[in-house]
Amino acid sequence: EQFGTLESLFPGRIDLGLGRAPGTDQLTAHALRRDRRSDGHDFPEQLAELRAYFDPSLASGRMPVRAIPGEGLNIPIWLLGSSGFSAQLAGQLGLPFAFASHFSPKYTLPALEIYRRHFKPSKVLEKPYAMVGLNIVAADTDEKASLLATTLQQQFLNLIRNHEAPLQPPVENFDELITDYEKEALKQQLGSSIIGSAKTVKEKLQTFLDETQADEIMVNAQIYDHEARLRSLEIVADITK
Structure with missing residues (x-):
């Protein structure tokens, strides 16, 4: 609903970037997640649930909770990563992928190769689209x-x-x-x-x-x-x- 509000106020200017890791130190990560047992392995399920709030047709069943504003809005979802996990997932789902080369340069080329190798066309993208932080x-x-x-x-x-x-x-x-x-x-x-x-x-x-053959540089x-x-x-x- 927060991103739905932003998209409603500024149409076409909002992207939603999602990463498996909170991107901070362990103490802050625990404070953000609250559940110390969470290690990010449920990220694909959380991603699927979030995408279904924007597009209920992606849901596996009836959606008991609706996000308004948000539902029906076309907000580009990017997967963010500094390793191969999100790269592969973004490819399999046909989503754009952004890699954190600004602090993980060693894995830049391998992650982009994984993304492109696993890419499957979707109604979001016909071919891979990658951004690299630099x-x-x-x-x-x-x-x-x-x-x-x-x-x-x-x-x-x-x-x-x-x-x-x-x-x-x-x-x-x-x-x-x-x-x-x-x-x-x-x-x-x-x-x-x-x-x-x-x-x-x-x-x-x-x-x-x-x-890198990157489509965008951040x-x-x-x-x-x-x-x-x-x-x-x-x-x-x-x-x-």
């Missing part, structure tokens, strides 16, 4: 972009160290603040990130698109200074016109 930090020079990107690196470093902290300003000496193990861990999580000037970003983004820009973040997004927008 960290992009752009600036007027490669050096400035590298400096701005230390905010993103610090954010993930704090996750690795289990240290809660708000977004941190850039630092000049980031490499001196981390161990070799942490460097490797950051590489594993941020390996697909694109950082640099407009020229550098354009070249690396084209390579990324060639490799740009994640964890930049401390608001004006610098806007400038980064402007650069990306200009080179993708």
